[in-house]
Amino acid sequence: MSIVKDIQIKVIDSKTANAFIKKWHYSGKVVANSSLHLGCFFKNVLHGVMSYGTPMDKRKMLSLVEGTSWNEMLELNRMAFDDILPKNSESRCLSISFKMIKKNAPHIKWILSFSDGTQSGDGTIYRATGFYLTQIKKNTGLILFNGEIVSRMTLDTTDIKKTGIGYKQALNNGAKILDGYQLRYIYLLDKSCKITVPILSYSKIDEIGAGMYKGKKRVNSSKVEHPDNQPEEGGAVPTLTLHINEGLDATR
Secondary structure, eight states: OOOOGEOOOOEEEHHHHHHHHHHSSTOOOOOOTEEEEEEEEEEEEEEEEEEEEOTHHHHHHHHTTTTTTTSEEEEOOOOOOOEEEEETTHHHHHHHHHHHHHOOOOOOOOEEEEEEEETOOHHHHHHHHHHHHEEEEEEEEEEEEETTTEHHHHHIIIIIHHHHOHHHHHHHTTOEOOOOEEEEEEEESTTOBBSSSOBBBTTHHHTTTTETTTTEEOOOOOOOOOOOOOOOOOOOOOOOOOOOOOOOEEOO
């Protein structure tokens, strides 16, 4: 029997989540805006983390889904797994996390996430879980500067206050924009919600050469169109009440 159905999803503290993310996420960095951390356990050992929180530029994101109020969406801003769990574990864990949020935080109507097709991947797990692809954007936000990969937002908000060097100054001092794409995905927890921007065919990824997997360019990223409904991969909806930062356990 597959061990995928024996994975448990629990709310964990930020210290535990951030330590795991720093070790297993390709960037090695955490997101300060994360407020809900879900751990994926097998035999009481942590093998994956999904961190949800507020988008960095939330005001602009709200308009992506019609009528969204300030507290009605979350961003999946970090997802990291080690190499132990088998195939399909990530998509199943995501599906269960959506059920947990939907049941215990019913005011949340949709989930936003971005795939880094410049350094990591083009969103295979998101497509397998039923996200809609809504944007493929040429990367201008990640640069190589002084031997380190840094983001435009970090330079223009944090570093410029410390060093006086922002994005434009970095480019003028030899920084290089990394080649690649950023892909934006939306998952509707409330199926009655309406996405206000065009929904792209998954095949668009290959058409413009945006395919990437584990940091390597690839073709034939996906032959599956965006689904109308979330694929169910098992996992009963948990019955315990979720108070965003309190304990919650969802087994199969």
